[in-house]
Amino acid sequence: MSESQFREAFREEAQEHLTDLENTIMELEERLDDEDLINRAFRSMHTLKGSSAMFDFTDISAFTHNIETVFMLVRDGKMKMTKEILSLSMQARDQIKYMLNPETGSELSNTSKREELTKRFKAIAQGQDKTGDTAVKEASPAATAPEKKKYTYRIRFRPHSSIFMMGTNPILLVKEVAQLGRSKVVAHTDNIPFLDEYDTGLCYIFWDIILTTDKGMDAIKGVFVFVEDDCELKITVIDESDSFSEDLDYKKLGEILLERGDIHQEDLDEVLGTRKLLGDMLVDAGLIQVSHIEAALVEQEHIRQERQGRQRPEETISTIKVPAEKLDRLVNLVGELVTVQARLTQMAVKRVDYEMLSVAEEVERLSSELRDNTMNIRMLPIGTIFNRFKRVVRDLSNELKKEVEMTTEGEATELDKTVIEKLNDPLVHLIRNSIDHGIETPDVRAAAGKPRRGTIHLSAEHSGAHVLIHIRDDGMGLDKEAIRLKGIERGLINASAELSDNELFSLIFAAGFSTAKEVTSVSGRGVGMDVVRRAIESLRGSIELNSVTGKATIISIKLPLTLAIIDGLLVKVEKGQFVLPLASVIECVSITAEQISRAHDNELVIVRGEIVPYISLRKQFYIDGKSPELQQVVITEVNGARVGFLVDHVVGEYQTVIKKLGGLYKNVIGMSGATILGDGSVAIILDVPRLIDLAKQEQGLQTNRNISKGG
Amino acid sequence: MLNLTYNETGEDIGVLSLMGELVIANADEIKNGLLLALGDTKQLKLNISDVTEVDLSCIQILCAAHRFATKLKGHLSFAVEPPEVFKDVVRATGVARHKGCVHDVNNSCLWLRDWA
Numbered sequence: 001m002s003e004s005q006f007r008e009a010f011r012e013e014a015q016e017h018l019t020d021l022e023n024t025i026m027e028l029e030e031r032l033d034d035e036d037l038i039n040r041a042f043r044s045m046h047t048l049k050g051s052s053a054m055f056d057f058t059d060i061s062a063f064t065h066n067i068e069t070v071f072m073l074v075r076d077g078k079m080k081m082t083k084e085i086l087s088l089s090m091q092a093r094d095q096i097k098y099m100l101n102p103e104t105g106s107e108l109s110n111t112s113k114r115e116e117l118t119k120r121f122k123a124i125a126q127g128q129d130k131t132g133d134t135a136v137k138e139a140s141p142a143a144t145a146p147e148k149k150k151y152t153y154r155i156r157f158r159p160h161s162s163i164f165m166m167g168t169n170p171i172l173l174v175k176e177v178a179q180l181g182r183s184k185v186v187a188h189t190d191n192i193p194f195l196d197e198y199d200t201g202l203c204y205i206f207w208d209i210i211l212t213t214d215k216g217m218d219a220i221k222g223v224f225v226f227v228e229d230d231c232e233l234k235i236t237v238i239d240e241s242d243s244f245s246e247d248l249d250y251k252k253l254g255e256i257l258l259e260r261g262d263i264h265q266e267d268l269d270e271v272l273g274t275r276k277l278l279g280d281m282l283v284d285a286g287l288i289q290v291s292h293i294e295a296a297l298v299e300q301e302h303i304r305q306e307r308q309g310r311q312r313p314e315e316t317i318s319t320i321k322v323p324a325e326k327l328d329r330l331v332n333l334v335g336e337l338v339t340v341q342a343r344l345t346q347m348a349v350k351r352v353d354y355e356m357l358s359v360a361e362e363v364e365r366l367s368s369e370l371r372d373n374t375m376n377i378r379m380l381p382i383g384t385i386f387n388r389f390k391r392v393v394r395d396l397s398n399e400l401k402k403e404v405e406m407t408t409e410g411e412a413t414e415l416d417k418t419v420i421e422k423l424n425d426p427l428v429h430l431i432r433n434s435i436d437h438g439i440e441t442p443d444v445r446a447a448a449g450k451p452r453r454g455t456i457h458l459s460a461e462h463s464g465a466h467v468l469i470h471i472r473d474d475g476m477g478l479d480k481e482a483i484r485l486k487g488i489e490r491g492l493i494n495a496s497a498e499l500s501d502n503e504l505f506s507l508i509f510a511a512g513f514s515t516a517k518e519v520t521s522v523s524g525r526g527v528g529m530d531v532v533r534r535a536i537e538s539l540r541g542s543i544e545l546n547s548v549t550g551k552a553t554i555i556s557i558k559l560p561l562t563l564a565i566i567d568g569l570l571v572k573v574e575k576g577q578f579v580l581p582l583a584s585v586i587e588c589v590s591i592t593a594e595q596i597s598r599a600h601d602n603e604l605v606i607v608r609g610e611i612v613p614y615i616s617l618r619k620q621f622y623i624d625g626k627s628p629e630l631q632q633v634v635i636t637e638v639n640g641a642r643v644g645f646l647v648d649h650v651v652g653e654y655q656t657v658i659k660k661l662g663g664l665y666k667n668v669i670g671m672s673g674a675t676i677l678g679d680g681s682v683a684i685i686l687d688v689p690r691l692i693d694l695a696k697q698e699q700g701l702q703t704n705r706n707i708s709k710g711g
Numbered sequence: 712m713l714n715l716t717y718n719e720t721g722e723d724i725g726v727l728s729l730m731g732e733l734v735i736a737n738a739d740e741i742k743n744g745l746l747l748a749l750g751d752t753k754q755l756k757l758n759i760s761d762v763t764e765v766d767l768s769c770i771q772i773l774c775a776a777h778r779f780a781t782k783l784k785g786h787l788s789f790a791v792e793p794p795e796v797f798k799d800v801v802r803a804t805g806v807a808r809h810k811g812c813v814h815d816v817n818n819s820c821l822w823l824r825d826w827a
Contacts, residue, residue, distance in 0.1 A: 078795065164735055164768065171767050175803050185805030190812060192771055195746055195779035200738035204771055207805060283813070294808045 010055040011100055012321070017044045018097050023387050025090050026394055032081045041089070042071040048096065060099050063114055066121040067092050073125060085124060092117050150181070150214050152239035152306055154260070154299060157224070158206035158232040165201060168227055174207055176223045181213025182306075184298045190289035206232075208260075208295040210302040212239075239303050251303075253278050256296040263288055324417065327378055331564050334367070334374045335657030335676075341367045342678030371657070375562055380420050382460045382467070383411025388424070389431055393456060396435045403442050403452055404435055409459035415467050416562035419539055423469075423559070426532040430471050430555055431456060433528070438475030438553050448550070450474065462561075466583070469557040478547035483507055505545040506639060509533040537689040538672070539563065540581055542639060566658050566675075570651040570683060571634060573617045574625045577683035579654060579675060580645065584636040584688050588650050591633050605633050605644055614644030615695045620670070638689045645686075658685060669694050713737040715744040717751070725752035726790050730761040733769035733797075741769065745776040749785060756790035765800040774806070777821050778814045788819060 021044040028037045045068040053061035067089060073079040095114050155177060159170045178185055185207060192204040211220070217235055224233050236259075257263045263282065271281045279293040341363050348357040386408045397404035415423075439445075439454035446452050457472045480501070487493040487507045507513060509529050536543045541559035560566075560583065568579035569588075591605055599605070605612050614633050617623070633644035656675040665671060672687040714730040727748045733741060748755050757773075780787035793801075801807065801822065811820030 169766060171800065171803055174805065178803075185803070186808075187805040189771075189774050189806055192774045192778065194782055195742060195749070195772070195775040198742060198772065198775040200735070200742055200768065200772070203767070205767065205804070205806075209805075290810055290812050291808065294810070297809075 007055050007057075009321075010051055010057070013051065014048055014060075014096075014100055017048050018093055018100075019387065020044050021048075021093050022090070022391055025086050025093065026390050028081065029083065029086050029394075032083070032086075035075075038071065038075050038081060042068065042075050045071055057099070060096055063092070063099070063118060064096060066118050066125065069125045070121050079124075088117060088120055088124075092121070149240065150212055150306075151216075151237050152210065152212040152303060153217070153220060154234075154236045154238045155209040155211060155220060156206070156232070156234040156260070157209065159203050159227065160230045161202040161204065163203045163227065163230050166227075166230055168230070170203060170205075170207075170227075173223055173227065174209065177209055177211060177220060180215050180219060180223075181211050182302075183209055183211045184302045185209050186291065186295040186298050188289070188291040188295065190291050208299070210238075210299045212302070212306050238299070239306060251300070253293070253296050253300065256299055257282075257288065257292065260292075260296070262292045262296070327374075327417075330374055331378065331657075332659075334371050335564075335659065337367050338371055338657055339676045339678070339680075343680060346678045371565070375416070375564060378417045378562070378564065379414035380417050381411055382413050382415050382420060382423075382469070383408070385420055385424050385427065386411050386458055386460075389427065389458065392428055392431055393435065396432060397439075400435065401441065402435060402439055402454065404439050404454045404456060406431075406456045406458065409457065410461050413460040413462060413467055414561075415460075415559065416564060418563050419559055419561075422535065422539055426535040426557075427458075427469075427471070429528050429532050431458075434471060434473040434475065434553065434555075438473040438477075440476055463558075467559050467561060469559065471555045471557075472552060474552050477549040477551055477553050478505060478508075478545070480504055480547075480549065486513060501546070502544070502640060505547065508545060509543070509639075537638075538687075540566070540583065540672070544639075564658060566656055566685060568654050568656060568675075568685065569634060570654040570677075571617075571632070571645070571647040572649045572651060573621070573647050574623050576617075576621065576623055577651075577677065577681060578617060578647070579656065579683050579685045580634055580636065580688060581685070582653060584638055586635045586637050586642065589633050589635065589644075591631050591646070593627065593629050593631075596631075603646070607635065610642075612642050612644050614646050615691060616646040618646070618648075620691065620695075636688050638692055641692075643688075643692050643695075645688075645691075654683075656683075713740055715740065717744070717748050719752065722754075723752055724754040724756060726756045726758055728758040728761070732764040733759070733762050734764055734766045735768040738768045738772060741772050742775075745772065746779075749776065749780055749783060749787070753783070753785040755780060755785065755787050757787065758790040759793050759797055760791050762794060762797055765797050767800075767804060770800065770804050770806060773821055777819070778812070781814050781816060781819075786817070786819060787821070789821070 021041060024037050024041045024044065028034065028041065031037065045064055049061050049064040049068050052058075052064065070079070070085060071089075074081050074085070091113070095110070095117065098110075099114075157170075157174065157177075159168070163170060174185055177183070186209075188206050188208070189204070191206075192198070213219075217237075220235055221228075221233070224231065251259070254263075254268050258265060258268065267285070267287045268282075271278070271285050271287065279297070282288045283290055283293060341360070345357075345360040345364060348360045390406050393404050393406040434456050435454075439456070440448070440450075442452035445454060455474050457470070459470045459472075461468050483504055484493070484499070487504070487510075488495050490510070490513065492507055492510055492513075493499060509532070513529065533543055536557055536559070539559055540563065541557055543558075544556045545553070546556070547553040566579065567582040569582055569585050571578050571580060587607075589605065589607055595605070603614050603616065605614055612633075612635060618625075618627060628648050632647050632650045634647060634650065635642055635644045637643075654677075656677075658673040659675060661668070661671060661674055670687050670691040671684050672690075673685040675683050675685060677683055712731040713733070714728075716728045716730075718726050718728075720726060725748055727744060729741065729744070731737075745755075777787045801824075806822045807824065808820070808822055811818060811823060
């Protein structure tokens with residue numbers, strides 16, 4: 001891996017930590033004292049700081065250091081978690097995000113903001129904790145050190161009883177050693193006499209310290225260098241990180257005590273003859289002091305935890321991270337394979353070669369399985385974006401002084417990664433709308449007999465080859481009369497038109513439609529809902545609105561599981577081949593040249609008494625040639641309206657891998673992609689909703705419903 | 712600076728309040744105060760909520776006092792939860808344990824604490 005790849009990998013990992021941190025902060029805002037959450041936030045900061053230093057993002061490392069210090073003080077119980085700390089942490093988290101990707105966040109990234117945040121965090125840390133500096137030291141070595149070999153030492157430090165007279169404070173030495181790594185300190189207090197015999201100038205305590213660190217023996221000895229003549233110091237290596245010991249249980253208590261010289265073998269053998277816990281037996285027999293047993297048990301537990309920690313990475317290796325581009329490439333290759341396989345089958349059929357046909361069938365089975373598996377790899381739980389919305393709700397409700405809670409359901413519902421990525425912006429827009437227009441202020445809600453806190457419920461569920469997403473808020477609902485009046489004002493409907501709720505609500509998706517009386521920074525500008533609709537339609541999905549005035553608004557979005565493959569209906573006009581998404585196809589009807597001329601080229605067809613307008617693909621794509629006597633109209637339904645497509649022939653159903661059109665076709669409306677057919681030829685995949693929009697604009701095409709109402 | 716005050720509560724329980732610096736410079740004063748109080752009552756409670764500094768000698772003296780109280784068939788305990796400054800030193804010293812020493816017959820060791 002090159003350096004830039006390492007840095008990219010770090011960016012990805014840091015992004016995950018930032019997402020986790022964001023969620024944790026929001027959860028902490030609800031439960032300020034939750035130790036697990038505080039620990040989780042601290043770990044995220046700690047890892048961010050350490051790995052950013054390793055990958056030369058020194059500005060991030062330095063910036064994160066101060067936040068981490070505050071979280072460490074909170075974690076260690078030296079400071080209380082407050083809303084202020086959390087609010088600052090959220091701002092700091094955003095700054096780290098911009099620092100990670102300076103090119104995307106240049107407007108928001110702000111050095112003076114970071115300096116101000118750093119000052120605030122420092123003030124919080126210093127104001128509350130005088131030992132802040134030493135506490136910070138504790139976290140530093142592990143944070144920045146790359147993975148090195150670690151040793152576990154047993155250190156017995158027995159200062160001479162006169163050490164106080166030398167002006168030495170042994171606790172400082174013990175602390176300094178303990179801070180070299182993960183440690184356990186056990187003081188032996190057995191020599192402390194009764195108070196009436198106590199000499200206030202003497203040190204009676206000695207220590208056993210179990211320390212796991214990547215530092216060498218010299219670093220430990222270095223701590224004691226000024227007292228080496230005033231103490232007994234014994235340092236023993238008792239475990240190493242690259243030892244392949246599978247035994248989590250480490251040594252038995254008796255073995256540790258024997259090794260330390262705390263007990264003799266013969267005494268041990270004698271006591272083992274009785275049947276109690278060894279520690280109790282030894283103490284009862286007066287062979288050993290309790291503190292020695294305590295120290296040995298601490299050592300046992302420390303080593304057990306160390307070894308368990310070393311085993312963990314091996315257990316989790318079953319999950320690997322793969323860059324998204326590699327997956328896209330894989331999907332493309334599978335697409336090619338499916339195409340070649342189709343050609344193979346076609347060739348075998350043409351040659352009437354049964355042996356080849358049998359191989360082709362086998363290849364077909366395998367490639368279809370491979371395609372399903374590959375598509376499955378691209379699936380992500382929708383919960384990954386749901387969590388982001390919690391932040392949107394939090395920030396916006398604070399800004400608008402509303403109380404809003406977001407609840408979610410069906411986070412595990414999986415969708416193609418591309419769909420999920422493209423879904424983010426429309427959903428954010430809808431949620432912002434719900435908070436701004438839907439949910440009332442707490443006082444208004446209370447006056448209406450509703451709970452002060454509004455709820456936005458986001459849910460997802462599978463429905464066949466589709467996923468249904470619902471956004472439901474318990475706000476004021478849509479004002480039908482205001483929508484109707486605005487619709488008339490904008491010339492979208494006749495003043496006398498009687499529309500169903502569904503039709504009325506669908507007006508909201510028209511360009512520039514807004515009933516908001518005031519334009520706010522959040523919404524009301526009338527741009528948005530039409531963009532949302534277009535975004536959803538570009539994902540081959542549909543969107544619908546429902547509302548109960550004063551009570552709720554529900555937005556339902558229906559999306560295909562994946563954008564990479566499509567179930568389509570293959571049709572032909574001359575030699576041109578087109579695929580219509582099967583999801584929007586209702587039926588196919590035949591139409592004769594005579595029926596067409598009888599309608600005076602109005603491009604209308606009567607299907608079981610209902611007038612359905614149609615679009616001629618021949619005219620739409622300027623295809624030369626003479627139409628056959630008998631043509632087909634493929635009837636589709638988009639947003640509740642039926643529109644047909646006039647084609648020469650309907651070939652049949654076709655499941656295919658979607659290929660992007662080149663940059664040259666970027667501005668061509670009505671084509672959402674292309675696919676390669678079995679014989680190697682190309683078929684264009686049609687963007688049905690956009691074609692209908694285009695036809696409406698160009699020809700003033702009306703939906704069947706409006707025509708029938710207008711007479 | 713160290714301030715010691717001793718109060719009897721009337722039920723043979725005495726409360727010794729230690730305020731200020733529990734450090735080696737004041738070790739003799741602390742020891743004598745504890746000896747006097749333990750001579751006066753069987754149930755001595757320590758109030759150290761207003762200490763400002765603590766060192767190892769203080770931890771040792773309290774341990775010695777607890778043993779002495781047990782020897783006199785008395786009882787020594789904390790009157791109120793000790794302050795953080797005290798807890799920090801207890802943690803750093805590593806005196807916390809799961810079982811008291813051989814003198815701790817009534818399981819009242821000062822270091823059998825969740826926070827220690």
